[in-house]
Amino acid sequence: KVASDVGRFEDEGWRVRKDGTQFWANVIITALKGKAGDLIGFSKITRDLTARKNAEENARRLAEETAARQVAREERERLRVTLASIGDAVISTDAQSRITFINQVAEPLVGWTSAEAVGKPLEEVFRIVNEKTRQPVENPAVRALREGKIVGLANHTLLIARDGTERPIDDSAAPIRNEHGEVSG
Secondary structure, X not given: OXXXXXXXXXXEEEEEOOOOOEEEEEEEEEEEEOOOOOEEEXXXXXXXXXXXXXXXXXXXXXXXXXXXXXXXXXXXXXXXXXXXXXXXOOEEEOOOOEEEEEOOOHHHHHOOOHHHHOOOEHHHHOEEEXXXXXXXXXXXXXXXXXXXXXXXXXXXXXXXXXXXXXXXXXXXEOOOEOOOOOEOO
16 A cells, blocks of 8 residues: 555565565565556565674674673672771671672771682681680671571670781671572672
8 A cells, every 4th residue: 555655665574484484574565657657566575684683683682781781890899889888897708608708897807808808718717706715606697698687696706817816896697688589698
């Protein structure tokens, strides 16, 4: 109808071949007129643009993935800056209790730099004992990982720094949960 009224019609979309496979096509239908101007038929040209369509789709998908990675990088940086800026000592771990982050307030207390501590087991860097019995105290982070809830530290707990310096501390640990609610650190 459009080709008949206007003289030409163009469209792009999915088409189906005789064998049932689909392809992305550019279709141009042109009205053919006789010498007197009367409509005598149509010409139809169909071009397979599947490769171009796939390339455009891949470029779109790549742009979306790149944008998503950039957002994730920005969120990680915002989190890192936030944790680094907290005035209390902060140590975070993965689900296996290996250190993934330690802020500048925690570094002198434990006697480890962030570069030295990351990847180490928490118990190696964050050593705590009962002030009176001198026995090791269950690490609240390990318990928070196991139980999936916030855990406070018992009273009379000492932190033993890398150089042997002992400091009385008050501590708590909270599980870090991923987007599925699973404990991930």
